[in-house]
Amino acid sequence: MDASIRLRVDGQWRTLDVDTRTTLLDALRERLGVTSPKKGCDHGQCGSCTVLLDGRRAVTCLALAVAHDGAEIVTAEGLADGEDLHxxxxxxxxxxxxxxxxxxxxxxxxxxxxxxxxxxxxxxxxxxxxxxxxxxxxxxxxxxxxxxxxxxxxxxxxxxxxxxxxx
Amino acid sequence: MTETIRARAMGRPLERLDGRDKVVGQAPYAYEQQVTDPLYLHPVQAVIARGRINAIDTADAESLPGVVTVLTHLNAPRLTGDGDGDDRELWVLQSDEVHFRGQFIGVVVAETSEIARHAADLVRVEYERWPHDVELSADRDDLYAPDKVNAGHDTDTDVGDVAAALADAPVVVDHTYRTPMEYNNPMEPHATVAVWDAGGLTMYDSTQGVHVVRQRLAPLFGLDPGHVRVVAPHVGGGFGSKGAPHAHNVLAGLAAQVTGGRPVKLAVTRQQMFSVVGHRTPTIQRIGLGAETDGRLTALVHEVVEHTSRIVEYAEQTAVVSRMMYAAPNRRTRHRLAALDVPVPFWMRAPGEAPGAFALEVAMDELAVACGLDPVELRIRNEPDVDPESGRPFSGRRMSECLREGARRFGWESRDPTPAARLRDGWLEGTGVAASVYPRIMQTGNRAWVRYGPDGRYEVGIGAVDIGTGTWTALTQIAADALEVPVEEVRLRIGDTDLPEAAVAGGSGGLSAWGSAVVGAARAFREKFGRHPSAGDEATGTAPESPAAEDFSMYSFGAQFAHVRVHADTGEIRVPRMLGVFTVGRVVNPRTARSQFVGAMTMGLSMALHEEAVLDPRFGHVVNHDLATYHIATHADVQDVDAIWLDEEDPRSNPMGIRGIGEIGIVGAAAAVANAVHHATGVRVRDLPITPDKLFH
Amino acid sequence: MRPLEYRRAEDPRRAVTAVAGRPGAMFLGAGTNLVDHLKLGVARPDLLVDVSHLPYDKIEPRPGGGLRIGAAVRNSDLAAHPLVRQHYPVLAQALLSGASPQLRNLATTAGNLLQRTRCPYFQDVTTPCNKREPGTGCSALEGYNREHAVLGASEHCVAVHPSDMAVALTVLDAEVRVLGSGGERTIPITELYRLPGDRPDRDTVLKHGDLITAVDLPGLPMAAHSAYRKVRERASYAFALVSVAAAVQVRDGAITDARVAFGGLAHKPWRAYRAEEALRGVRVSAAPGDTLAEATTAAPIAAGGAASTGENAGGTSTVEDLRAAADAELADARPLAHNAFKIPMARNTFVAVLRGLLREEGATR
Structure with missing residues (x-):
């Protein structure tokens, strides 16, 4: 079952269709091509997929994308301002x-x-x-x-x- | 002795050239390579440890919308060859036999990863179950001696009369030590993206060696090696497990053949990694030490029992460390294997030396206690003049200096050797020491090219990889010095079989092998084009000969010191400080080198306190097959870990004067921690990991 | 991971109706345990009703003392709340010892309570497990059971409850507010969880469709003198081998009231009533120079002497009394093949936590 959601990723609003089973991590990596968050365990056991989700650090592998419609996500890529690193x-x-x-x-x-x-x-x-x-x-x-x-x-x-x- | 290149860039602590891309997350790893319209794979795994597939029903899976196909042994493309020898691990979907639990027996090809995973659940399998056996013990009646052990070492050695020496020795320490099954667990799970088209097979792979993947896979797929391209610009760790292709590479190659040219993506899950990408074999090690009352060794016995898989023999060289480490006149080493229905074991950081040195270096600590000697002094007393195994001189053996320098910096001289005598704020404190060693390994057959570009920069190409070791940076520094230009004028290209043949990043020998070839190419280039080349000039070269290698025994050495605290109520163990002092030849990049030493010591700390894969004999699987249950050290476990090295170069080793640094840090680290735990508590733990329960009565 | 329908609940009652009326429906909070189980095949819902947006995200003082904690309050917000830190340190400490910060930023109060055991056989659908599939057998009983229960287990299940927060709530006499098809009700946390018996598939007394809406903490002055101690091998980001939550009240040199619960020992947070009973009336000796050498039976201790150094409060005799109280609770403990160490570890941790609190009490009096 698919759902249409909007995410603000590194400052840009993106609209995408996700399977209701799709995690936020897979939505970013596979649907949006945002591969800065990494998949290391896919079960909340390593932290590689950590982003800032609505301003707070959170793992994205255990969050369903559909449940975060409208969320603001900042990845490590978005922390840098172009060539200027955080x-x-x-x-x-x-x-x-x-x-x-x-x-x-x-x-x-x-x-x-x-x-x-x-x-x-x-x-x-x-x-x-x-x-x-x-x-x-x-x-x-x-x-x-x-x-x-x-x-x-x-x-x-x-x-x-x-x-x-x-x- | 080869002529060494002059160090201008070498020795400078350059920041990682790939660092910027990595701190923002833009460096593409295998699964992140952009391909058009990919399909997703999810493997089906056997849930028995041994037997035969009677029936495999894929109808429900294939009827799911979005499923392209399901491959099993019944319909998968055939591989070429006879599936013997080492190829048996790669002989995927070619027969109905199951050799270990978790073996790949099918793969779903689907439009999304969610659909692929769901469909894999729907594949129904009927098995004929055969009895399996995964239990290692030293008293099995089917233990056997392999022809050789890993890295080509002899299986057994005998020097002198060990039995007589032990019988005559006034001091004898004779115990059994155990190390568990351990897993590399690089943070990037093994992953591959495969494209099969008219040009052949292209594989974006997470590997320690693009050429080794090509060499192994091309014949299996019946392809000319020139028609297999493997690409790996960035690799998220490996520690040995990515040193050769595994079953998932073949699975992806098979799947890519049936998709009409569409790319297929396969990310091995963390859980699956416990079945299909190798592990460190468990070991049972007897160490027998005979010594004079002054601590001088008269006998050294190191007998090892370990497991291998029934389909592929992997014999870890666990006892080789005892052949060259100390000057005992009588020595015996043995390796015996039990071939079990377990997944195929493989390399994990310092295979052989890491588990072997745990046993040897804890035994040496026990000997120090038995002799009433300081463990630093005991080791220095047993330093050999020449390599006890080969009789050759060492190209450099400054272990005593490492021990003394480490002791000085660590504050060792004020140490009271009495165990269990320091209680502070509810914690028992102790310190321990152990020696480290790792051979200098020179892999042959490397080539590189140098091209002069229109932008005035030298492009240097070789199929090396950077698995986190710092290759991008350190090899650039070597290239700059080989060409005698600033690093800014060098543009390195690695991680692609379109580049010249390169050895695997393994055996702490990657940079030695690749750097030597780069030096060869640079010399060829300068010889041909001089100091003022024109755009487009290009030369290829190979590593210069190293004749001294035959005349000298080449090893890196080190000494590690650990401070531990053991909670007096709960037995919790913490490590406030570790210090390693190493002698490794030249250090090309102090910044990245220190990281490698510290990282390996950290892995040793983790080995000491946390890591143990538990096999359930009933099911034949690793019970704790994820990162929540197979623990590796995290931030809070790792406090002050530091490494230094003695200033030197080893011109006998190669034109850079380096010997390799990737593995020595893990060798002896666990022993240093174990010895410190004994000093803290009086409890001698001889089986890893050292967990609180082992400190309770 | 079969396909599933997702609905965002706008209203609590309709959420309850939606789940209660469909056997394959489940509530979704943050999903930190549920999504884990979806991937593993441990949970196979066909409908998720997302209740994380319902108005249960407040922490409010209750009239007459105490706190009401909304079911959707994030673990990190709860741990950081000034009133929790001040009045219920045991709860803040328990929360902060659980999972990792980036999980606590997601995880909710109700989700934490209802998280399921981390028994590796439960989480592996290729092995038998009575909790996951009733009647298939318990793989841990004769298998790898180092992390498993020593109290209250049955031949059907030896799993332990993984929550730290729930152990703290157990000593605080928290009450769980539940909205079900029949309306609202309150369940004391000590009655929320079940022992496995012959129905290990049921972790709690909740019925399908019951929605936790809040947790009520009573005003409990002694909770200001409370602590949580979690013992594990990795220094952080790991489940407990053993944990102890305790609150204690001392008057005129004697313990007048105590609340203690163990984590990591049983299928539920284990309220140590027998130990509490034994603690009441224990004299808190203040003899200077007490060595406390016999405070524990652990080998490190036996070799090294005293445990935590407490010069004054908690003298030798007090420690003997504390140990006796722990032993009273642990007398019925039945170790499995790999977890016998939990019994001395639990006793030592109990003594250490109580001594710490008594020392603190001594310091404040």
Whole structure:
């Protein structure tokens, strides 16, 4: 069964027909040719497909496209302004926060979303004082980024990149 | 000794040239290659581990709107050859036999991925079930000695009289160590897009070697290799599993033959990867060490039992590390296999050395404890003067320096060796050390070309790949130095069989092989066209000879240090710090090299604490076949992991003076963690992974 | 993954009618577990009624104390809510230990409650499973059961409930508001989940078409002194081997009230009534210099001495009492082939969490 939906992807409204079973990830990758979000597990177990969905980081492999008609999606591609990279992306390059690059767009989107969450005062599992505003030390970055697996093991460099990009 | 090229670009920490495309997600991986009007594939897998397909009913699947066809052994195009030897893994849809659970027994070709997946569910199969056996043990009566083990090593070695030496040794450590079945799990699942038209077969593939895919597949499909093109500009990791084509490549090639030229896309699911793209064999290893009271080894026994599949023999070279590592005068190594009804095992980062060094390096720690010696000192005392196996001198063996430098930086000298003596804030703390080693492997048969373009830049082509190792960048640096021009004047082209023949990205030898060919091509180019070429000038070259290779034993070495904390109540294990010190010849790009060391150490940490695929003997399948249940380390598990290296070059190795760096970081990492856990808790865990339950009584 | 119809619910009652009247219909929240199951073939609905847009996205104080949490409130919003962090830290901590941030940004309150077991055999349609296909057998019973139940299991099913949030809600005496064909009703969370018995296919007492609309938290002053501790091998982004949610009240040097629940041990969040009973009246000794060396039976402890260092509150005798309380609860635990470790791990975690809370209590008094 097909449905027609609209998505605003990286600033552009796109209209597309999807199977009601189509995930947001497949709608982006297979229907719209937006391949910045990656499919690493297709079951919410790796974070490679993370985008900013209506302003928040979210996995797209477990979201049905039809349920997100009208949504605003920003991928890692959309975080860059043409040739100008987002500060977090720039920091990933400088700190070598990537190797094979497959988890990278998801890491980048997750990092950008995470920094907003910290700004909003959200705590994490490792936040000592639940009441107060969190302080973004390395332990906090690691915990908050743990939804993004990297098999190449770029973790220490990713943390360094986020530290740099957060400044 | 070959003449080395002068390092101008080499040694500089260039940012990844492909980095920009990757941080925005525009670098196209296999499945993302734009093709016109593709069809989607979804495989059908066997749900028995051994037997025969009596009937396979595809009617319901084929009647679904959007399904183009369903291929099974009954209607799939025939492959060429006899399906023997290593081809048995690739002998897909050619017979009714099932050799392991999860084997591909059909494939749906459909207009969308959703329809293909749904249709695959509708294929009904009746089996004749035969008894299967997937259980590895050291006391099986059908263990056998393979003719050779992986990478061409001898199966067994015997030097001196081990039995007598062990009997006479004042100190003996003799234990069994186990490592589980493990999975590479690159973040990009194996995927391929195949187009079969009048020109032959084009495959956009996620592979560690475009030419190896072509070499293996062309004869199977009855094609001249010139009619098979394989393209892989960007590859999302591999760690060995993408070092050769697997069944899915054949499945896509078969499907592409029946679509009238329409491309077919096949993304292996994460779950399917646990059946069809290889795994690290489980090992059962006996290490017997005999030593004088001063720690000097008199005997070293390393006997390994591991599994292989019944259809293809893969014999991991687990004990080879013990042949050259320490100066024990009496040594014995053995490899024995059980051929089981399991998926085909294959390479996973540092096959052989990684599981083998876990056992050897934990045993060495046990010996240090038994002798009352510092484990760093014990290793230094057992450093050989020449390669104990070949008798040849090492081209460079600075392991003692690695151990001493690491100890200094890690603060090792203040270490109290008493186990279970440090409790801080509810956590038991400990530190451990282990040695690392990996052979320098030089793959032959590489070629490259250099062309001078109208834009004044040198185009350098070779069918190499970048699986995250940094090939795009490091090979550009080598090319620049070989041509004696700035990197900006070099435009590298890789990842395509239209480019000259290149070895697989494996054995930590990719850059050595490709770089040597690039140097050969650059020299040929300069010889022919001098310093001032004209647009269109082109020369092809191969790697210069390395005569020294015969006279020297070439290995990279390292020492790894780990600090662990074990929660005193719950047994949770955390690793606040790891440090590796390596000696690897020249480092071409310090930025990307450090990433590779740290990444491999991280994979070793993951091996130490998390990774274990569990086979269910009743069903013959890996129970935990996804990333929620087969755990790999995530951000929170990886804290301060750092790597440094000794400044050097190895001119005997190749014109760049490099030996390779991709794998050594995982070798010894798990042992360092295990030894630290013992230091923290007093509990010696000899079977990986080290999980909290193993620390409880 | 068969074709399915999708409808966006505009009205709760019509949503209930739509699902109740069709056996193959299911509610769709964020889908973080359901879409997973669609792909695996574990769930095979022919109609999804999307209830994520219904007006259940508020967190509101209740008259007379407590909170009402809408069914569609996202896990991350709930965890970040100031009132939750202040008055129900156990709930915030439990939420923050679950899944990953980019899943919590999607996952809803009701969806979290109704997520299904992660038993690998349940999730693999090629193996028998009584929960997925009643009557086919339990593959975990004699199979790989390291993560499985030690309490309340049956020969038909040894799966555990995966939610962290539900364990916290269990100690908070939360109530689940349900809209069904017969109207609205309230179910205490301690009665929402079932033990498997001979019907492991039923996780809860809900009927087909019942829609969770909210979770009510009572005003519970002692909940301000509560904590959640999740034990797992990976430091984050993994389900619990064992977890403990606890709240405690101390008056005049003795425990006057305690609420404790275990996660990872049973088919449901396991409210530890026996342990609670045993805890009441326990004297909180404050003898300086207590070593607590015998706080646990874990090998690391046996080798290394004390657990968490608590100099004052929670002395040796208190720890013995805590351990006895845990043992009272775990006396009926029945390990399977691979999960015996969960029993000492649960006991140690229980003691550690309670000691932590008592120390905190000591600090605030």
């Amino acid at each position: 500060p977090v992306q720039r920091a990933f390059l400088e700190q070598d926060g990537l190797q094979c690059g497959y988890c990278t767009p998801g890491q980048v989107c997750s990092a950008v979303g995470m920094l907003e969450e910290v700004k909003a005062g959200w705590p994490s599992q490792v936040t000592e004082d639940l009441a107060g505003p969190p302080e973004l030390d390395d332990e906090e970055i690691r915990e908050r980024m743990s939804g993004n697996l990297c098999r190449c093991g770029a973790y220490p460099n990713i943390v360094a990149a986020i530290r740099q990009g957060a400044r």
